[in-house]
Amino acid sequence: MSFEETELGFEYIENNIIYFFGKHCSDLLSLQKKYPLLNWSSVKQVHGNRLVESSQPSLNFTEADAQWTKESNLALITKTADCLPVLGFNALTSTIVSIHAGWRGVANGIVGKSIQSLSDPNSLKSWKLWVGPHIMKNSFSIRSDAIEILKEGTTLPSEEWLIKENDSSYADLSKILESQLINIGLNSKQVEKCFFDTKTDFRFHSFRRDQQLSGRQISFVAKF
8 A cells, every 4th residue: 555645645546445645735725626526525623523424515514523425526524733634445335434533532532433333243344544644642742631531542551652751741642543443343454554743744734833823734535
């Protein structure tokens, strides 16, 4: 599996599915020009754990952080600036899913809960998930109250995802996420992770780096 870097982001096409992780220049207008045959669906992201079905083009049509569809030519958008964009496809059910997972979403188990709700025992092993560019553990300093919330959302011992240096603590969100997915029955080969750090890599927006000046990169998955 290899994503190709383009002007707008990173693209991978397999079995009539396109997976795209955007860079800082991946605004909707640019994507519409590059992919004129696609329609677009986005939700109003609220750092929760709600999953909704998207059946027609609509922008910010409801509050949610995950959306799924079986429709063709409908691109499911997620917007991030340090949070984890997760794109997936189930080959058995022909379902695609797009998930926005910030640290609260990871603590709430939004990705695992979404995959469970879209699966039965027969289809669970047919998922393939990609975790896109996000803030990496060496950049994600975290407060003590957030650490306690994350501890409640994972069975992993804290020493496997938490690093303490001097007076600071750093969390590996993708490690927690992968563990949650394994706990619901996926295996590690079903989860591919990108290791670009949005805070230190200036190809991407980063709220931690740029604060209120930060934009959001757009990622999406679509069938065609």
